[in-house]
Each structure stands twice: as structure tokens, then as C-alpha cells.
Amino acid sequence: MGASIAQSSIFSVNIALLAPVVSLASYQHVIGIYLVVFGLSTYFLCKGKYVYNPGMHLMWTTAVFLISTSGAIFNITCSFIDVVEFYTAVETQNFDPLEKFLTRDDAKTVLT
Numbered sequence: 001m002g003a004s005i006a007q008s009s010i011f012s013v014n015i016a017l018l019a020p021v022v023s024l025a026s027y028q029h030v031i032g033i034y035l036v037v038f039g040l041s042t043y044f045l046c047k048g049k050y051v052y053n054p055g056m057h058l059m060w061t062t063a064v065f066l067i068s069t070s071g072a073i074f075n076i077t078c079s080f081i082d083v084v085e086f087y088t089a090v091e092t093q094n095f096d097p098l099e100k101f102l103t104r105d106d107a108k109t110v111l112t
Contacts, residue, residue, distance in 0.1 A: 016089075
């Protein structure tokens with residue numbers, strides 16, 4: 001017949017860890033680019049001669065940067081929680097806790 005879950009290559013540890021690693025790497029690149037843009041924006045706001053009310057612009061730029069950075073950190077934290085559950089399920093080949101986590105966990109339901 002077909003391969004069982006234990007023999008399937010889809011449920012290997014490498015596949016379970018591949019998506020979070022790629023996701024984390026992409027987050028690092030996006031945050032790095034965003035840091036450069038934030039730094040340039042701050043520099044031009046502080047040094048610009050023709051900027052009207054630079055303090056207000058600097059405050060709003062910093063607020064938007066902090067909100068978006070905290071959102072990215074929240075997403076990364078949620079990804080790590082998912083990775084732990086997926087890794088544990090694949091390593092032990094016991095998918096009942098993973099099914100409970102994905103379908104009946106109140107914290108997961110609120111976060112997604």
C-alpha cells in the first residue's frame with residue numbers, strides 16, 4: 001500500500017525545521033533593510049534644513065518602527081512555538097499533541 005506516517009519523508013525532522021529557518025532568515029533580511037531605511041530617515045530628519053517640525057516626524061517614525069519591529073518579534077515568537085510542537089511531533093512520531101495544538105489549543109486560536 002502506501003507509506004505510513006513514520007516512513008513518509010514529508011514528516012522528517014529536516015522538513016519540519018526547514019520552513020522556520022527560511023522564515024527566520026527572511027525576517028532577518030527584512031529587518032536589516034528596515035533598519036537601514038529607519039537610519040536614513042532619522043539622519044535626514046535630523047540634518048534636513050527644510051523639514052517642518054522634525055521632532056514630530058522623528059517621533060512618528062520611531063513609533064512606526066517600534067510597532068513594526070514588535071510585530072515582527074511577535075511573529076518570530078509564534079513561529080518558534082510552532083517549531084517546538086512540530087519538532088516534538090516529528091521526533092516522537094506522536095501526532096496527537098500536535099493535532100490538539102493545531103485544533104483545540106485556545107492560545108493558538110487567539111494568536112491566529
